[in-house]
Amino acid sequence: MRFSKASCIGVxxxxxxxxxxxxxxxxxxxxxxxYDTNEQALQKAKTNLTVTLSKLVEKQKISQxxxxxxxxKIEFVNSQEKFSTCDLIIEAIVENLEVKKSVFSSLEKIxxxxxxxxxxxxxxxxxxxxxxxxxxxxxxxxxxxNPAPLMPLVEIIPGIATGQGLAEDCKALILSWKKTPVxxxxxxxxxxxxxARPYYGEAMRIAExxxxxxxxxxxxxKTIGGFKMGPFELTDLIGHDVNYIVxxxxxxxxxxxxxxxxSLMQKRLLEAGFFGKKSGRGFYNYAEGVELTKPTEDxxxxxxxxxxxxxxxxxxxxxxxxxxxxxxxxxxxxxTKGVNYPKGLLAWxxxxxxxxxxxxxxxxxxxxxxxxxxxxxxxxxxxx
Numbered sequence: 550m551r552f553s554k555a556s557c558i559g560v561x562x563x564x565x566x567x568x569x570x571x572x573x574x575x576x577x578x579x580x581x582x583x584y585d586t587n588e589q590a591l592q593k594a595k596t597n598l599t600v601t602l603s604k605l606v607e608k609q610k611i612s613q614x615x616x617x618x619x620x621x622k623i624e625f626v627n628s629q630e631k632f633s634t635c636d637l638i639i640e641a642i643v644e645n646l647e648v649k650k651s652v653f654s655s656l657e658k659i660x661x662x663x664x665x666x667x668x669x670x671x672x673x674x675x676x677x678x679x680x681x682x683x684x685x686x687x688x689x690x691x692x693x694x695n696p697a698p699l700m701p702l703v704e705i706i707p708g709i710a711t712g713q714g715l716a717e718d719c720k721a722l723i724l725s726w727k728k729t730p731v732x733x734x735x736x737x738x739x740x741x742x743x744x745a746r747p748y749y750g751e752a753m754r755i756a757e758x759x760x761x762x763x764x765x766x767x768x769x770x771k772t773i774g775g776f777k778m779g780p781f782e783l784t785d786l787i788g789h790d791v792n793y794i795v796x797x798x799x800x801x802x803x804x805x806x807x808x809x810x811x812s813l814m815q816k817r818l819l820e821a822g823f824f825g826k827k828s829g830r831g832f833y834n835y836a837e838g839v840e841l842t843k844p845t846e847d848x849x850x851x852x853x854x855x856x857x858x859x860x861x862x863x864x865x866x867x868x869x870x871x872x873x874x875x876x877x878x879x880x881x882x883x884x885t886k887g888v889n890y891p892k893g894l895l896a897w898x899x900x901x902x903x904x905x906x907x908x909x910x911x912x913x914x915x916x917x918x919x920x921x922x923x924x925x926x927x928x929x930x931x932x933x
Contacts, residue, residue, distance in 0.1 A: 569697030737802035
């Protein structure tokens with residue numbers, strides 16, 4: 550195995566994701582350097598981590614000794630020179646391809662030839678990032694979900710030039726960090742952010758058409774579907790500055806495929822600065838004293854909403870399977886562990902019945918005459 554507890558880990562970016570990854574690595578016993586150009590951001594990250602660990606001690610999730618050990622293994626630095634001894638560096642900065650390429654190119658001038666360079670990107674091409682490097686075979690995607698210490702799933706994405714065996718080495722490391730790794734192809738959105746798009750997009754489409762309001766759609770997906778959060782609650786929690794950009798990126802990268810088409814109603818929220826909970830307003834108004842809209846608890850309408858959205862999600866899962874983005878087990882594991890779906894979509898499709906799923910999609914396709922609703926070829930074959 551390429552990595553062990555003795556491996557030194559570097560993290561670029563001291564935001565919530567970078568700090569979270571550092572916490573995970575240090576908890577597993579690795580020495581970690583967290584780098585940021587912003588000294589204030591570094592101090593804030595150190596303070597936040599100290600507070601987080603103190604709360605875990607208070608709740609008796611970890612001991613004081615464990616907390617001290619984790620803090621002792623993380624060093625917050627404002628110089629990349631510390632990375633010269635690292636075996637693996639994980640970049641967790643802004644979702645901008647050119648910025649990431651620049652960072653990877655500069656890292657290569659400091660690290661050893663055997664150091665692995667990984668990106669935590671949620672939707673950008675690993676192959677494109679690697680192209681900026683002299684040794685592209687050392688570049689890979691290691692995508693954690695926020696918050697990294699709590700979310701079990703980690704997507705491991707080898708690019709076209711990634712060296713043979715590196716994905717398996719990274720998988721072994723992530724397993725040693727007590728996380729759930731899945732290996733997937735370097736395609737836009739990877740597994741989770743590709744397959745999950747209809748959960749948001751189709752819900753917004755239903756609202757835009759006036760079939761149901763946002764509270765009713767959220768109610769249907771929670772009450773009938775068993776999802777922990779409705780699509781509008783979830784996008785408000787994620788933040789429209791994040792969720793919309795991921796949708797738009799996936800849509801563009803798939804050559805403007807209608808299945809991933811972004812919603813204008815979400816774009817308007819982004820333009821207004823209504824990012825969701827973090828800004829106090831999104832699809833819902835979180836201002837003090839404002840009562841949240843009550844849903845219309847109509848079972849017939851609720852079943853229509855759930856059936857339409859779940860069939861769109863299942864269609865994406867089969868598309869990912871058909872195009873060998875990942876295997877069946879990893880696709881279902883990714884959706885249950887990465888976005889807390891109550892069931893894996895491929896397993897769920899068999900409960901609903903493949904013929905029923907295809908019939909729903911075909912009915913939508915016949916109604917709208919849009920490619921957005923075309924049933925996947927594998928799904929149609931299996932239904933027959």
